[in-house]
Amino acid sequence: MLGGRFLELITAIKGRRAVRRFREEPISLEHLKKILEAGIWAPSGSNIQAWEFILVTDKENIEKIKLISPGLFDNPQALIVLCINKKRAEKGGRLGENTALMDISMAAQNMMLLAYSLGIGSCPVVSFNKTAIRELLNIPEHVDPVLILSFGYPKFWPKAPRRRPLKEVVHVEEYGKHFEG
Numbered sequence: 001m002l003g004g005r006f007l008e009l010i011t012a013i014k015g016r017r018a019v020r021r022f023r024e025e026p027i028s029l030e031h032l033k034k035i036l037e038a039g040i041w042a043p044s045g046s047n048i049q050a051w052e053f054i055l056v057t058d059k060e061n062i063e064k065i066k067l068i069s070p071g072l073f074d075n076p077q078a079l080i081v082l083c084i085n086k087k088r089a090e091k092g093g094r095l096g097e098n099t100a101l102m103d104i105s106m107a108a109q110n111m112m113l114l115a116y117s118l119g120i121g122s123c124p125v126v127s128f129n130k131t132a133i134r135e136l137l138n139i140p141e142h143v144d145p146v147l148i149l150s151f152g153y154p155k156f157w158p159k160a161p162r163r164r165p166l167k168e169v170v171h172v173e174e175y176g177k178h179f180e181g
């Protein structure tokens with residue numbers, strides 16, 4: 001059914017951008033809570049939810065994290081460090097950690113889309129020093145930080161980088177038979 005809701009969602013999906021320039025304007029705790037809540041409502045393999053989210057809003061902490069994160073730009077007002085709880089992930093057996101990484105990715109997208117719906121920009125960041133962040137945030141051995149999301153009100157919304165078109169990416173019934181729809 002192509003109702004109004006679908007249109008709103010596709011607009012958010014297409015409109016969200018990786019934002020790397022932020023205004024000096026704090027994000028309310030209420031909004032941060034909404035973003036975090038969107039994260040825990042992501043699907044997860046066997047509903048194991050082997051994720052831990054570390055919210056960082058303290059300016060000094062953010063500065064310290066920036067020093068050990070080459071992929072983290074400008075002055076985000078909040079960071080969420082998404083981690084895999086390896087003890088929990090073990091419940092998923094041999095594929096547990098792999099699945100947990102997928103789960104985290106889905107939680108991250110939920111958070112970024114919810115943020116976008118509130119006018120808040122975000123950027124996923126994998127380029128950071130794990131050992132250093134572990135020490136800075138007191139992360140125990142069985143918890144693995146895998147992704148940082150930065151948040152803030154954008155100075156501007158960047159232009160959308162090009163997407164590979166459907167007809168190139170989608171294969172119908174078998175690999176190589178491209179989508180012409």
Ligand SMILES: Cc1cc2nc3c(=O)[nH]c(=O)nc-3n(C[C@H](O)[C@H](O)[C@H](O)COP(=O)(O)O)c2cc1C
Nearest residue numbers: 016017018019020071072123124125126127160161
């Ligand atoms: C798993 C992942 C890791 C990323 N790591 C970084 C990063 O370390 N630094 C950064 O500035 N952007 C990072 N990005 C953002 C991408 O560069 C960006 O999403 C991509 O260019 C598409 O742009 P868009 O998000 O505006 O559509 C990452 C994105 C993903 C999904």
